Each structure stands twice: as C-alpha cells, then as structure tokens.
Amino acid sequence: MSSPLxxxxxxxxxxxxxxxxxxxxVYTVRRREETGPAFLATALAFALQTAAMIVxxxxxxxxxxxxxYEFTSLFAWGVALVFLFIERRYAIKALGVFIxxxxxxxxxxxxxxxxxxxxxxxxxQSYWLQIHVITAILAYGGFGxxxxxxVMYLLREKKEASAKAPGGFSQLLxxxxxxxALNYGAIAFAFPFMTLVLITGAIWAERAWGAYxxxxxxxxxxLITWIIYAVYLHARYTYGWKGHRAAWMSITGFLAVLFTYFxxxxxxxxxxxxx
Amino acid sequence: xxxxxxxxxxQQVWKWLTSMxxxxxxxxxxxxxxxxxxxxxxxxxxxxxxxxxxxxRANLIQLFYLNNVYHSWWxxxxxxxxxxxxxACSLNRLTPLWRQATTFQYRCEEESYSGAPIEGLAFSPxxxxxxxxxxxQRYRQRRYRVFLAEKQGRFYxxxxxxxxxxxxxxxxxxxxxxxxxxxxxxxLTGFKSYANIPEGESFDIREAGFSVRLNDFHIDYYDDYMPxxxxxxxxxxxxxxxxxxxxxxxxxxxxxxGVTFYQTSYGWAVDGVLTNLGKExxxxxxxxxxxxxxxxxxxxxxxxxxxxxxxxxxPRTRSPLPNNPRVVYVLYQGSKALKYDVAELGKPAKVNDNxxxxxxxxxxxTGLQIARDPGIPIVYTGSALMVIGLLLSFYVFPRxxxxxxxxxxxxxxxxxxxxxxxxxxxxxxxxxxxxxELQRGEKNEQSIRK
Numbered sequence: 184m185s186s187p188l189x190x191x192x193x194x195x196x197x198x199x200x201x202x203x204x205x206x207x208x209v210y211t212v213r214r215r216e217e218t219g220p221a222f223l224a225t226a227l228a229f230a231l232q233t234a235a236m237i238v239x240x241x242x243x244x245x246x247x248x249x250x251x252y253e254f255t256s257l258f259a260w261g262v263a264l265v266f267l268f269i270e271r272r273y274a275i276k277a278l279g280v281f282i283x284x285x286x287x288x289x290x291x292x293x294x295x296x297x298x299x300x301x302x303x304x305x306x307x308q309s310y311w312l313q314i315h316v317i318t319a320i321l322a323y324g325g326f327g328x329x330x331x332x333x334v335m336y337l338l339r340e341k342k343e344a345s346a347k348a349p350g351g352f353s354q355l356l357x358x359x360x361x362x363x364a365l366n367y368g369a370i371a372f373a374f375p376f377m378t379l380v381l382i383t384g385a386i387w388a389e390r391a392w393g394a395y396x397x398x399x400x401x402x403x404x405x406l407i408t409w410i411i412y413a414v415y416l417h418a419r420y421t422y423g424w425k426g427h428r429a430a431w432m433s434i435t436g437f438l439a440v441l442f443t444y445f446x447x448x449x450x451x452x453x454x455x456x457x458x
Numbered sequence: 459x460x461x462x463x464x465x466x467x468x469q470q471v472w473k474w475l476t477s478m479x480x481x482x483x484x485x486x487x488x489x490x491x492x493x494x495x496x497x498x499x500x501x502x503x504x505x506x507x508x509x510x511x512x513x514x515r516a517n518l519i520q521l522f523y524l525n526n527v528y529h530s531w532w533x534x535x536x537x538x539x540x541x542x543x544x545x546a547c548s549l550n551r552l553t554p555l556w557r558q559a560t561t562f563q564y565r566c567e568e569e570s571y572s573g574a575p576i577e578g579l580a581f582s583p584x585x586x587x588x589x590x591x592x593x594x595q596r597y598r599q600r601r602y603r604v605f606l607a608e609k610q611g612r613f614y615x616x617x618x619x620x621x622x623x624x625x626x627x628x629x630x631x632x633x634x635x636x637x638x639x640x641x642x643x644x645x646l647t648g649f650k651s652y653a654n655i656p657e658g659e660s661f662d663i664r665e666a667g668f669s670v671r672l673n674d675f676h677i678d679y680y681d682d683y684m685p686x687x688x689x690x691x692x693x694x695x696x697x698x699x700x701x702x703x704x705x706x707x708x709x710x711x712x713x714x715x716g717v718t719f720y721q722t723s724y725g726w727a728v729d730g731v732l733t734n735l736g737k738e739x740x741x742x743x744x745x746x747x748x749x750x751x752x753x754x755x756x757x758x759x760x761x762x763x764x765x766x767x768x769x770x771x772x773p774r775t776r777s778p779l780p781n782n783p784r785v786v787y788v789l790y791q792g793s794k795a796l797k798y799d800v801a802e803l804g805k806p807a808k809v810n811d812n813x814x815x816x817x818x819x820x821x822x823x824t825g826l827q828i829a830r831d832p833g834i835p836i837v838y839t840g841s842a843l844m845v846i847g848l849l850l851s852f853y854v855f856p857r858x859x860x861x862x863x864x865x866x867x868x869x870x871x872x873x874x875x876x877x878x879x880x881x882x883x884x885x886x887x888x889x890x891x892x893x894x895e896l897q898r899g900e901k902n903e904q905s906i907r908k
Contacts, residue, residue, distance in 0.1 A: 302680045302684060302686065304684070304685075305685060305686070305687045305688060305707065305708035305709065305721075306708055306709065308687065308708070308709055309709040371852055372852075374848070374852070375845075375848040375849070375852055378844060378845070378848055379845065382841040382844070382845065385837070385841070386838070386841075389834065390709050390710070390711060390720075391708060391709045391720075392720070392722070392827075393650075393711070393718070393720035393722065393827035393829055394650070394827075394829065394831075395831075395834065395837060396641070398495060398500070398528045400496040403492045403493075403495060403496040404496060406489075406492060407489045407492055407493065410485050410486070410488070410489040411489065413485065414482050414485055414486060417478060417481070417482055418482065421478045422478075447496070451496055451497065
C-alpha cells in the first residue's frame with residue numbers, strides 16, 4: 184500500500200485542484216479578470232502533488248513512473264506544469280477555466296486507480312523508463328494545454344460570429360490571434376518531446392524486447408499522434424492553416440493522445456501492458 | 459494519367475513528388491492504415507478471421523491485407539513513395555538553403571525595402587557614420603553576424619542570426635528517409651529467431667555460423683514470487699571454442715558479431731525415459747512442447763515445481779520453488795491420447811502392457827530472442843539527426859536585418875528591412891524599438907546597455 188502521508192498529500196492535491204477549478208469557474212461566471220487566488224490554488228495543488236510523488240519515490244526506491252495510477256497522476260502533473268508556466272509568463276485570460284477541468288479529470292481518474300506500490304517487472308528495470316516517461320509527460324502536458332486553448336479558440340470564434348452585443352463570457356477570452364499563437368506555441372513545445380518519446384521508446388524496446396519497433400498498438404498510436412501533429416505543423420507553414428482549422432487539428436491530435444494513453448489499454452492488446 | 463506523364467514529362471513527376479500535398483496525403487493515409495493494423499489482430503491464421511469477423515469481412519480483410527498491414531506490399535509502396543518524396547523535397551531545397559545561409563546581399567535600392575516582409579523608416583539627428591556604427595555595435599552586441607559597407611557617403615548594413623535554423627526542417631526530413639532506409643536495410647539483411655534452450659544445452663545459430671550454450675539459469679523473486687529479474691549465463695561457442703561469456707537478463711542483452719541475444723522468457727524442461735517393448739528412448743521435453751519419443755509416440759509435459767491441486771482437481775503450483783515437483787503429461791500415439799497423468803519424479807509409470815514412462819529430472823530453460831539487425835545503427839543515426847533537425851527548427855530563431863543609412867541635412871535617414879520566417883512579429887517589435895531609438899537619437903552606449 185501507499186503510505187498514509189502520500190495518500191494525504193495526494194488527497195489534498197486533488198482537493199486543491201478542485202478548489203482551483205471551482206474558483207476559475209466562479210471568476211468566469213462573475214466576469215472577473217483577476218484570478219490570482221485560483222492560480223495560487225493550482226500552484227498549491229501542484230506543490231502538494233509533487234510532494235506526494237516525492238514521498239512515493241522515497242517509499243518505492245524508484246521514480247513513480249510505472250503503472251497506470253502513477254502515470255495518470257504524472258499526466259495531470261505535466262499539464263499543470265505547462266499551464267502554470269504559461270499562466271505565469273503570459274497571463275492568458277480565462278485559460279484556467281479550460282485547463283483545470285482537464286487536470287482535475289486526469290487526477291480524479293488517477294485517484295480511483297489502485298495505488299499500491301508494485302515492484303517493477305523485469306522489462307521496466309531500465310533507466311530508459313525514466314527518460315521515456317519524462318519526455319512523454321512534457322509532450323502530453325503541451326498537447327493538453329494546446330487542446331484547452333483550441334477549445335477556447337472555437338468558443339471565442341463562435342461568440343464573435345454570432346455578433347451579439349459585447350460583454351458576456353467571450354469578453355474574458357483572449358483575442359483569436361493570441362489563442363492561435365498559443366495553440367501553436369504549445370504544440371511547437373511538445374512536438375520535439377513527442378519525437379523523443381518515440382525515439383527513447385524505440386531504443387528501450389530494442390534492449391528489452393529485442394526489436395526497436397514491433398508495430399505494437401501503443402507504438403502505432405503514438406506514431407499516429409506524431410503524424411497528426413506533424414501534419415498540423417506542415418499545414419500551418421505551407422497552407423497557412425491557422426485559426427479554425429488549426430484548432431480542430433489540435434483537438435484531433437489530443438484525442439489521439441488520449442486514445443494512445445487510455446484507449447489502447449482498454450480496447451486493444453499488445454506488449455505495452457504496464458501503462 | 460500519371461503513367462503518361464511519367465514517360466513524357468519527368469519534370470511534372472518531380473513537381474508532383476516534391477509537392478506538400480502528396481507528402482501530407484501519404485502521411486495521413488499511412489496513419490489511417492496504421493489504425494486498421496492496430497484494431498485488426500495481425501498475423502493470425504485465416505480461420506481466425508473467418509470465425510471472428512464472418513466470411514464477408516474476413517475476405518475483405520484478406521483482400522486488403524488488413525491481417526498483415528505493416529508488411530503488405532501497398533504499405534511498403536506508400537512508405538517508399540513517401541521516402542522518395544521526402545528525399546526529392548530535401549534535394550530541391552538544398553541549394554537555395556545553402557545559398558541563403560552562406561551568402562548575403564545588402565539592400566541598396568529603396569524599392570527593395572518596401573518589398574521586405576518587415577520594413578521601417580526613421581530619421582536620426584545623428585550623422586550617418588555614427589548611426590551606421592551604432593547599428594553595427596548594437597547588433598554585434600546582440601550576437602548577430604554583422605556587415606557594414608560604405609559607398610559614396612551612404613552606409614549599407616546587414617546582420618543575421620540563427621542562419622542555420624532553416625536547415626532544421628531539411629535535416630528532419632532527411633532523417634526520416636535515413637530511418638526508413640535503416641529499417642529497410644535491416645529487414646533485408648537481418649534475421650530474427652527464437653530459441654528455448656534448457657540448462658546445459660547448446661543452440662546452433664545457422665544464420666551466423668556459431669552456437670550458444672546455456673550454462674546456468676536463475677530467477678530472482680520478489681516476496682510474492684513475482685520474478686524480479688531472470689538471468690541466463692550464456693557461452694558463445696565457435697565450433698568447440700568458447701569466444702564469449704555473459705550473463706544476460708531482461709534489458710541487458712549480449713551481442714556477438716552483430717547477433718544479439720535478448721532474454722525474453724523462461725520455463726521448465728523435464729528429462730525422462732520411455733520404454734517401449736524393452737527399447738529405451740531418452741527425451742527432454744519443454745513445457746507445452748511435444749517431444750518425439752518413438753516412431754509415432756509424442757509426449758507433452760507441464761512441470762509443476764510445487765504441486766497441489768485446486769478444489770476442482772486442476773493441477774496448480776504453490777510457488778516457483780521445486781518443493782513438491784510433479785510432471786503432468788500426455789502421451790500421444792498418432793493423434794490419439796494414450797495416457798494423461800500426474801507423475802512423481804523417479805517413479806516409472808505404466809502406460810500399457812508395452813510402454814512405461816519415467817521422469818528422471820527437471821531443468822529450467824531460457825527463452826531467447828536471437829536477432830541480427832544491421833539497420834539499427836542507421837536507424838539510430840537517423841533518430842539523432844531528427845533530434846538535431848528539430849532543435850534547429852524549433853529552438854533556433856533565424857532573422858535577418860538590412861539597413862541603408864543616407865546622410866541628410868540634419869542627421870540621416872535610415873531605411874530598415876527585416877525577415878524572420880518563424881516569428882515575424884517578434885522581429886517586427888524589435889525593429890520598431892530600433893526605429894524609435896534612432897528617431898530619438900539615443901547614444902550607442904545606451905542602446906547597447908539595453
């Protein structure tokens with residue numbers, strides 16, 4: 184079992200993410216632009232979650248990177264990390280309303296998964312595990328943020344098209360140009376890491392399974408995800424697919440991320456049975 | 459139609475091959491097919507698909523090779539065309555990119571400024587020479603490559619940074635071609651096989667001309683008997699001579715002359731002797747594998763190291779430790795099962811009037827994947843190139859700035875142009891800042907300090 188200390192820290196982190204999400208919603212409903220406390224709640228939740236992971240690392244004698252609970256929690260952590268960075272640096276209005284539900288959904292799902300510290304099966308005993316997972320977290324974090332931003336873009340666009348009187352919720356959203364640039368920025372940040380996920384996975388697979396590429400469903404779906412974002416980048420440079428189309432492609436890409444992560448495990452069978 | 463153009467107009471083929479549409483289309487098609495490959499189980503027997511999908515869908519699956527997507531001829535064709543297209547695109551861009559990175563031209567005509575992606579104009583109260591020198595210092599300080607020339611009192615200025623950034627995309631695309639080549643080469647020249655070797659036995663690798671012997675096998679367990687790690691002490695033999703010795707485990711393979719031995723699985727083997735009408739046949743049988751023990755006799759064994767039976771009488775093992783070893787076996791004559799029983803070691807069991815079976819010992823065997831893939835170094839080189847290419851593409855910000863300083867009655871007139879394909883807005887801001895400083899006639903030192 185995981186230690187009571189870890190469970191308490193993790194529970195507090197879940198509650199803090201929930202508070203952050205509620206605060207962001209309340210501020211949005213009240214049309215308030217100043218969202219400092221919500222940001223602080225997110226940062227606090229992030230710190231608590233990090234502490235829980237440190238406690239677990241100490242208890243397990245290894246980084247908590249190797250089962251569904253650990254990785255789902257890390258996924259939430261990665262999205263929170265990229266979100267906090269962007270929020271602090273660029274202060275994008277209303278971003279939190281769209282990102283905190285995603286973080287909360289991920290960590291909420293993690294919280295119902297079995298938490299015991301399981302020993303590592305032989306295939307996972309490799310330092311490539313750490314490298315592979317860290318790159319995945321950064322990639323997924325960036326893609327998660329780009330997804331939230333793409334949803335914001337489509338909402339704002341819809342509001343602008345309906346040409347209602349100014350005011351209301353869309354007022355809180357940043358301009359379309361800013362959202363589009365941020366969507367691109369998050370993907371441009373994540374894409375090299377996604378490439379590293381594939382490369383480090385291949386090197387590790389060669390050592391552990393005897394082939395760098397086995398067309399395992401997880402590999403295939405990671406490749407499909409990579410291709411979708413590669414097409415996004417090319418369409419942007421060459422055809423100037425910005426704004427509306429880019430937002431939809433970004434959403435499609437993140438759905439592929441989610442399928443790679445959850446769908447492959449639940450629906451398909453393969454070598455990659457740990458996470 | 460494409461056939462006709464291929465013959466008559468190679469240029470058109472080239473144009474088609476280097477078009478972005480083709481590349482994106484191919485990528486999406488490949489991704490789409492990969493989806494089928496991940497959903498439809500791959501490489502099963504035809505009967506499986508008939509049973510699972512029904513005759514109509516099973517036939518469709520086989521018609522389009524959806525049961526073996528990644529090794530089908532059309533998948534290869536798509537990947538091949540993609541590689542050719544990527545290569546063609548890269549070759550197409552090589553010369554212009556190289557020229558752009560290694561040469562530059564001052565902009566000497568007023569018109570060439572109004573056509574630039576970013577342009578601006580400022581009047582500085584300072585004289586032309588001082589202003590030009592200020593530009594030179596300012597951009598040198600900002601780690602640009604700077605050039606300044608003077609002709610008939612006019613100053614021409616050029617500066618750039620990150621000029622190799624545009625190669626990032628080229629390197630990335632070429633790296634994909636390298637990876638595909640490596641995979642193709644490895645597939646053509648390599649081999650992959652699988653061997654179960656009991657302790658003390660050797661295995662000949664025909665493809666490589668040497669053999670491997672398992673000296674010893676052991677498993678480290680966690681408290682709940684989950685395997686922590688398993689180890690095969692392997693000896694590589696060239697003829698009778700030992701050439702290499704290494705203990706391999708999962709994630710720690712052995713490589714000899716390009717052939718790699720990967721620890722993949724393990725199991726039990728039992729040794730025994732079968733007596734048929736007074737004739738003894740010794741055998742060694744791996745779990746679940748049938749061993750031939752006479753002209754038409756086969757034996758299948760399953761070893762239980764710590765035997766017990768559950769409530770419904772099925773054999774079980776309490777632990778992986780040999781505390782209570784038993785062998786469950788089936789003896790077949792032709793396709794008929796003669797005997798199914800649980801045997802103790804060392805106790806001969808009578809099958810019928812003619813045949814007795816005795817199990818004499820047990821060993822562990824190791825499951826090794828044995829593979830040679832000469833494409834691996836190429837694939838890894840391609841991967842490294844891809845990382846370099848992406849770093850150049852995403853983390854280098856290429857920008858170029860031109861200026862022309864013309865002396866005027868009260869100072870000078872400065873025309874500025876800029877180009878930054880990745881972040882034009884950022885450079886535009888930077889140039890705006892420069893223009894304002896020029897207009898105010900700030901001292902060089904100030905702008906440098908900033």
